[in-house]
Amino acid sequence: MRIRHFILFVLMLILVQAESVMAAASCxxxxxxxxxxLSTSSTLAFSVNNTGSSSILWIRINSPSNNFEITSAEEPGSWALQESDTTHVSYYTEKILPGGSQSFNVIISTGQNNVSQNWSVEASEEFNGGSPFSCGNPTVAIGQVFAISSISVGSITTSGATITWTTNEAASSVIEYGTTTAYGxxxxxxxxxxxxxxxxxxxSSGTTYNFRIKNINATGATVESGNNAVTTATTSSSGSSTTSTTTITVTKTVEVKDTASPxxxxxxxxKKVYAQAPEIVGKASDASxxxxxxxxxxGKNWLPVDSIDKQFGKSVSFSFLPxxxxxxxxxxxxxxxxAAGNVGFSPTYTLVIDRLPPRVGLAMWSVGPLVIEPTILEGMKLKLSLSAxxxxxxxxxCIKYQVLCRESKLSKDEETGLWSGEIKFDKAGEYKITAAAVDGADNKTTNNLGTVRVLPAGVLPAEGTVTVYYFEPTGGQFRIWDGRPFDQVNPQSTDASDKYHLMLPAGKYYLEATAPEFRKARTEIFTLDKTTPVNINFDLKKRTWWPWEVESVAWEPAEQAPETGELPTSLPFFALPSDTGELVYSSSLRGVPTVVTFLSSWxxxxxxxxxxxxxLANNKNYKVVVVFAQQPQSLVEIFKKRGGYSLTMLADADGELLEPLDISSVPTHVFLDRKGKITGVRRGVLNEEELLNELSK
Structure with a gap:
């Protein structure tokens, strides 16, 4: 019995669900x-009735054209606006129960055309508007609809007749007539x-003629009647005429759409090069x-012009200042x-703003997501990102090796304004990198980006595998390092030249190397405080009868690129705005040891x-100043507020200090004594202790 009851319950549940699925949603x-x-602000009240069997949770009201521009919408009861623009509004967060109704008020601005058009209203049983269905297409007219009325036929003779009628707009007239509906x-x-x-x-006498009336108003809109008929008189013996008149007043409007673009x-x-954006001035015209x-x-985001002298005028002047x-x-x-919704476009003009010569600024070198100093292994790709x-x-x-210069173009990210590109270094050695920039006014500059040191890759005596083990602090043991987040493979098989390529982030590691017929080799444990290339050469020994024998290999850190360039003895004069807009002068950085750190928020x-x-800034014995190079004061202010920082931040928007200080990468720290003399320069991220050590020299 229990099984039978359970089966009946399941069947009933299926039927109920089927009924629910089959229930038609309608409104x-x-x-x-x-x-x-015409040309007024009005409120349209759309009354939506739920004629289906489930609740409506979402409503969308769509304007038919630019003749009806939505300016705002009211939120009835607990309904909330989900979307709202000039073409549509949508509502959610409430429901219309089956058999219920709800009114939605939409405020619109009407155009200057006499039109009659259909709006569309959609509904959905889903909160997010999924699977919408139509509630209908209510008609709204603007102004008076051009129409013909009161058609009558009189003065009928054996050879003619007079047709009279009225229109609600002044118009010229054409009557098509003939013995058939083809007229002629x-x-x-x-x-x-x-x-x-x-x-x-x-x-001809005693003949039935079909006729149709057409009228054309001053704007070119046309209205025409339906077919009408008149029968001419036949001659009687007394000379009088018998008449037959048929009058049909059915008319139809033929809307002649304005399709001409303004x-x-x-x-x-x-053609002129401007030091700052000029006011753009023009004229536009259109018959409607x-x-x-x-x-x-x-090419994506459109903004209204600042001024237009006569909206809806047939000829207007406009201007705007970008x-x-x-x-x-x-x-x-x-x-x-x-006014009819037609759109006209200008050609694309190029506005050239040229206040400064092109200046390449701060460079960032990276391998995958790892930001590094410009030292890499042969066979690896190095990404360069820089500001300008x-x-x-x-x-x-220009990637110069010895006397040869290999060129490589950078591409610009329009969203961030940064330039970037990848460089592959196939051969070990030192490469001098310069960047040649040209602007829209054909000004050209060349900047030195420093030297990239390319080291030989690590090698095994035969084809084999190198595995990196990383110390996991939370677990307190070594595990195989996951190189995937760093765009690297681990374990890594050697290439055709028996070489491997590794760039390891800061951490504690050891490496193992294996190859057929050779003993396994393992490095001693080593710690890296920054991203470092690893290129240990494993001199594996031939395997003996004891298979578990492991060779120990000493850890030797790879050489890093040296600091390049000579600095002046003191900072060049500057007056830079702080995040508050107050000017800070270079002469104010005296009295106590000071660090000036060059950074960029990107x-x-x-x-x-x-x-x-x-x-360090909390220590009154020192001064700390951060200079954001090639970034405006507004970005510096945002960066400081987001981080809740209190130290002094300056904006070198034009990058004036980069060239005299030979700064091409960030962070770069310039250390000054109490007299303002430069005592040292360090590159890379420094912690508080390292900063204090430099200031104490």
Missing amino acids: SVSVSPSSLS STATDTNLATSHSVNLTGL TLSLSTNF GVARVEYTLD GGLLDGNYPIKIRVTD VGGPTEIVL VPMASEQVTELQK
């Missing part, structure tokens, strides 16, 4: 008012009028009126939308380094 909608005035003859009146009378002449022209001289003018600097433009080449494009000001349009690297270790500097 209806009405709108009030259904007609609006026309009678016209070119005068613009609302009361019309046209004579048909030369007709035109525009600009008077700004784009100019509704809006917009511009873009990136804001926040630094040196560079900016593609500017204008689009104009008319002065609006360079092209940056080309480098990954910026927060780590500033945190260490903040600790």
Whole structure:
């Protein structure tokens, strides 16, 4: 019995679920008012009725065209706006129960055209609007709809008749007529009028003629009647006429759409190179009126112009001043939308802003996600990322080995403004890297990015495998290091030349090397305090009869690239704005030992380094200043507020201090004595203890 009851319960559950699935979701909608005035702000109330068997959780109301521009929407009860723009609004967070209804008020701005168009309203049983279904397409008219009325036929004779009618707009007239509905003859009146009378002449007696009326108003819109018929008189013996008149007043509107795009022209001289953004001035025109003018600097985001002298005018003047433009080449494009929704575009113009020559600034070297000093192993790829000001349009690297220069172009990330590229070094040695930059005004500069030291890769005496073991502090034991997050393979098989390539981040490690017919070798445990290339040469011994014998190998750190360049004895004069906008002068950095750290907020270790500097800044015996090179004051202010820092931060927006101090990478720390003389320079992230050691020298 229990099994039978369970089976019945399951069957009933399936039936209930099937009913739920099969229940049709449906709704209806009405709108009030259904007609609006031209060029006004109005409220449309959409009443949605749930005619289905499940709750409606989402509503979307769509405007039919630019003639109805949504400006805002009200939130009834607990309903909340999910999305809202000029073309649609959507609601969620509440529901309409089966059989229930809800009114949604949408505020719109109407255009200047007499139109009658259908809105669309959608609903969904899902909170996020999934699988929407239609509630209907209510019609809303703007202005008066061009129409014909009161058609009548009189003065019927054996050879003619007079057709009279009215229109609600002044219009010219055309009557097509003939003995069939193909018509074939026309009678016209070119005068613009609302009361019309046209004579048909030369007709045959006792004959039925079909006719159709057409009217064209001043804007070119056309309205036509349905088919009408009139029968001419036959001659009676008394000379009088018998008449037969048929009057049909059914009309239909034929909307002649304005499909012509608006035109525009600009008077700004784009062949000129500007030191700052100029005001862009132009004109636009359209027969149905100019509704809006917009511009873009990136081809994606469109902004309204600052001023337009007469909105919806047939000929308008407009202007705008692009804001926040630094040196560079900016593609500017204008689009104009008319009252009928047609869009016209200008050609793409190039605006060249050139205040500075192109300056390549701070460089960051990395292997995968690991930021490194410019030392790498042969056969590996090194990524270079760098900042630049002065609006360079092209940056080309010269990778010089001995006397040969290999060129490599960098690409620009338009989102961040950084330039980057990958360089592969196939041969060990020292490579001098320079960057040649050119801007839109054809100014050219060359900057030294320093030297990359390429070390020989580690090698085994035969084809084999190198495995890295990492000390896991939480577990207190060594485990196989996972190289995947660092774009490296571990364990790693040697290449065709029996070489391996490893760049290890800071940590405690040891390595094992194996090869067929050779004894296993294991390095001593070693600790790295920063990302370091590993290139130990394993001189494996031939295997003996004892298979578990392991050779011990001493750890030898790879050589790092030396500090390059000579520094002046003191800082060059500067007056740089702090994050508060106050100018800080170089002469103020005297009296106590000082560290001036050059940074950029886009480098990954910026927060780590500033945190260490903040600790030192709390010591009144020293001064700590952070200079953000090639970054504006606004970004410095944001960085400081986000981190909650209190130390002095300056903005060297043009990178004026980089070249005289030969700074090409960050972080770079310049240490000064109490007289302002430079006592040393260190590169890379330094902790509080390392900073104190340098300041104490």
